[in-house]
Amino acid sequence: MKRLLYELTESFRIAFAQIRANKLRSVLTALGVIIGIVAVTLMGTAIRGIDTGFNKSLAMLGDDVLYVQKWPWGGVEDWWNYANRPPIRPEDADKLNHIIEQTPNSLLEVAVPVSTRGNSVKAGENKVSGVFTIGTTADYGRLISADFSEGRLFNDTEAAGGRPVCVLGFDVAEALFQNRSSIDQTVMIGGHPFTVIGVVAKQGSFLGLFSFDNQAILPLEAFRKYFSVRRGAEIRVKITDKTRVADAREELTGAMRRVRAQLPGERDNFNINEQGAFKAQLDPIKQGIALAGLFITGLSLFVGAIGIMNITFVSVKERTKEIGTRKALGARRRTILLQFLIEAVSICLIGGFVGLGLTYGLVLAVGAAFPAIPVEFSVSLVFISMAVSILTGIISGFAPAWGASRLDPVVALRYE
Amino acid sequence: MIPSQVPAAGRLTRPAGPLVIDIAGVTKLYEMGEETIHALRGVSVQIHRNEYLAIMGPSGSGKSTLMNMLGCLDTPTAGRYEFNGKSVASMIDDELADIRNREIGFVFQTFNLLPRSTALANVELPLIYAGYAPAERRARAIHALENVGLGSRLHHKPNELSGGQRQRVAIARALVNSPSIILADEPTGNLDSKTGVEIMALFEQLYEQGNTLIVVTHEEDIARHARRIVRLRDGLIESDGSVY
Numbered sequence: 001m002k003r004l005l006y007e008l009t010e011s012f013r014i015a016f017a018q019i020r021a022n023k024l025r026s027v028l029t030a031l032g033v034i035i036g037i038v039a040v041t042l043m044g045t046a047i048r049g050i051d052t053g054f055n056k057s058l059a060m061l062g063d064d065v066l067y068v069q070k071w072p073w074g075g076v077e078d079w080w081n082y083a084n085r086p087p088i089r090p091e092d093a094d095k096l097n098h099i100i101e102q103t104p105n106s107l108l109e110v111a112v113p114v115s116t117r118g119n120s121v122k123a124g125e126n127k128v129s130g131v132f133t134i135g136t137t138a139d140y141g142r143l144i145s146a147d148f149s150e151g152r153l154f155n156d157t158e159a160a161g162g163r164p165v166c167v168l169g170f171d172v173a174e175a176l177f178q179n180r181s182s183i184d185q186t187v188m189i190g191g192h193p194f195t196v197i198g199v200v201a202k203q204g205s206f207l208g209l210f211s212f213d214n215q216a217i218l219p220l221e222a223f224r225k226y227f228s229v230r231r232g233a234e235i236r237v238k239i240t241d242k243t244r245v246a247d248a249r250e251e252l253t254g255a256m257r258r259v260r261a262q263l264p265g266e267r268d269n270f271n272i273n274e275q276g277a278f279k280a281q282l283d284p285i286k287q288g289i290a291l292a293g294l295f296i297t298g299l300s301l302f303v304g305a306i307g308i309m310n311i312t313f314v315s316v317k318e319r320t321k322e323i324g325t326r327k328a329l330g331a332r333r334r335t336i337l338l339q340f341l342i343e344a345v346s347i348c349l350i351g352g353f354v355g356l357g358l359t360y361g362l363v364l365a366v367g368a369a370f371p372a373i374p375v376e377f378s379v380s381l382v383f384i385s386m387a388v389s390i391l392t393g394i395i396s397g398f399a400p401a402w403g404a405s406r407l408d409p410v411v412a413l414r415y416e
Numbered sequence: 417m418i419p420s421q422v423p424a425a426g427r428l429t430r431p432a433g434p435l436v437i438d439i440a441g442v443t444k445l446y447e448m449g450e451e452t453i454h455a456l457r458g459v460s461v462q463i464h465r466n467e468y469l470a471i472m473g474p475s476g477s478g479k480s481t482l483m484n485m486l487g488c489l490d491t492p493t494a495g496r497y498e499f500n501g502k503s504v505a506s507m508i509d510d511e512l513a514d515i516r517n518r519e520i521g522f523v524f525q526t527f528n529l530l531p532r533s534t535a536l537a538n539v540e541l542p543l544i545y546a547g548y549a550p551a552e553r554r555a556r557a558i559h560a561l562e563n564v565g566l567g568s569r570l571h572h573k574p575n576e577l578s579g580g581q582r583q584r585v586a587i588a589r590a591l592v593n594s595p596s597i598i599l600a601d602e603p604t605g606n607l608d609s610k611t612g613v614e615i616m617a618l619f620e621q622l623y624e625q626g627n628t629l630i631v632v633t634h635e636e637d638i639a640r641h642a643r644r645i646v647r648l649r650d651g652l653i654e655s656d657g658s659v660y
């Protein structure tokens with residue numbers, strides 16, 4: 001056991017002496033590994049970044065909110081089974097809240113009606129088109145986690161009275177009023193005047209597709225007064241315990257069937273959507289991207305590994321006589337095998353460290369230059385890339401090291 | 417039998433100790449494509465502890481082949497080989513490596529030092545393979561180097577040493593693990609005659625200290641230092657006798 005330890009120390013000493021003695025060659029070989037490690041770790045940070053981005057976006061939907069809608073998220077093939085469903089009515093939310101109040105220990109907290117449409121919003125000369133306009137009740141405040149950068153949400157009285165007030169998304173407010181305060185300003189939404197009473201703080205976009213900051217929130221009664229709700233609404237239901245989503249969902253299904261007066265055995269004529277189901281749809285896509293990315297970057301690491309294998313073969317060839325001498329002095333096969341494996345692993349580890357450093361720098365640079373790109377450097381990445389480096393060294397060094405350990409000492413000693 | 421030269425008067429000859437090497441009817445064949453080369457055709461020899469033996473013969477007579485066999489670097493094609501009473505023919509690779517490490521000290525014509533290691537590190541090498549701790553390794557290696565007169569050259573690399581000094585480092589390396597025998601294949605072959613004489617004087621000293629030496633050479637002057645000469649010709653022992 002001790003002997004192995006001494007042999008290992010000796011092997012590391014030789015490996016580093018060897019690398020020092022052949023600086024240029026070692027640097028060039030390590031370069032292959034460096035490029036491979038940089039590619040793989042960058043891809044790793046990108047994948048993590050995408051993952052965080054996905055999760056952030058999903059969190060915007062709320063992990064404690066169920067969406068009662070006509071259609072399921074993610075599209076369906078048998079669309080004709082859904083098209084004839086009755087639309088969701090804002091009044092259904094009142095009925096749901098009534099049922100929730102009467103249910104002891106209900107897993108549902110509150111049902112909030114939400115009607116939506118696209119509108120243009122104007123203030124003086126400034127205009128923003130395609131603003132996502134929401135008509136809802138004061139309970140909407142209980143659904144969203146976002147803070148207000150200015151002002152507040154309308155209260156129950158304002159909502160019930162259908163007062164012409166509105167809350168703007170951050171980007172809308174900024175486009176209309178730049179650095180000035182938006183509070184008490186009048187804006188024209190879909191051609192009707194509204195007084196701004198609040199601005200929601202910046203939230204970002206959902207998967208880069210849909211901006212949560214490009215919206216305007218109005219009292220439902222005001223929304224109804226000016227805009228059609230014939231297309232139907234949706235009802236968002238906040239649940240009390242996010243660890244019991246399935247149970248809450250079941251309770252909500254029952255409540256909704258009562259609201260709709262559906263007969264037993266009849267299929268639900270509505271859908272309950274939630275963030276988790278969305279995630280289930282996105283995950284395979286995410287994994288596909290990750291696999292393809294890692295495979296492509298893995299190829300560059302593979303090229304680096306071939307470089308290591310090549311250089312180890314050269315090293316064995318050059319030092320054939322030395323191997324013979326060592327064997328004559330009592331080196332076992334294992335000793336020679338370890339010596340060359342450690343040499344290969346050492347180069348890979350050096351390459352790995354340098355590559356990791358480069359990745360770290362690149363991630364910092366990208367993060368500083370493009371804050372919108374979600375890149376993330378993690379400690380686990382350090383361990384993974386070290387493990388990958390070591391593994392690369394072992395795999396690529398094995399064939400030449402094995403060959404060296406099997407050399408016939410007499411033949412090796414004769415080698416010129 | 418070729419008459420041996422009369423040695424210098426008053427030379428010490430130590431009494432032979434127990435049997436170390438016992439080979440009988442050893443042959444070695446090399447297959448070279450169609451051709452089979454008989455490097456050894458049936459060699460029998462017994463070597464005891466405390467002997468100083470020279471192996472002589474013309475080029476190609478099989479001296480190095482026999483030496484590699486004796487040194488457990490190679491195994492015979494046929495025949496019996498017992499080292500310290502144990503049959504070597506049946507040993508696996510690692511067992512042979514251990515015998516080479518503990519029982520045999522090699523001295524090569526081309527020195528075979530590790531070029532980037534110091535004299536001290538070169539001499540420590542067999543001790544690493546033997547599993548000695550660093551402190552003891554160092555102490556033993558320094559002692560061995562002092563014994564060959566290189567106490568002041570511990571940290572020199574081979575390219576900072578003369579040929580004779582390099583061979584002394586190699587001899588220190590061969591001695592450091594206190595082997596049963598020291599095998600030297602043409603140890604003076606790469607040295608000028610004056611340095612060669614110095615190396616042979618060192619061998620004489622080692623012999624008197626109680627080491628067992630086998631030296632391969634084709635120079636009569638060198639062989640005359642030994643107490644016994646085995647002469648090979650075409651893979652066979654031509655003569656085997658004492659030097660008076």
Ligand SMILES: Nc1ncnc2c1ncn2[C@@H]1O[C@H](COP(=O)(O)OP(=O)(O)OP(=O)(O)O)[C@@H](O)[C@H]1O
Nearest residue numbers: 446448453454455474475476477478479480481482
């Ligand atoms: N690995 C080998 N493959 C084929 N033939 C070999 C091999 N090693 C030795 N021989 C042959 O065996 C014979 C004996 O070789 P060996 O090296 O033992 O001679 P030697 O007595 O040491 O000669 P020299 O004085 O030139 O060193 C020679 O004919 C040589 O060509």
Ligand SMILES: [Mg+2]
Nearest residue numbers: 479480481601
């Ligand atoms: Mg020879």
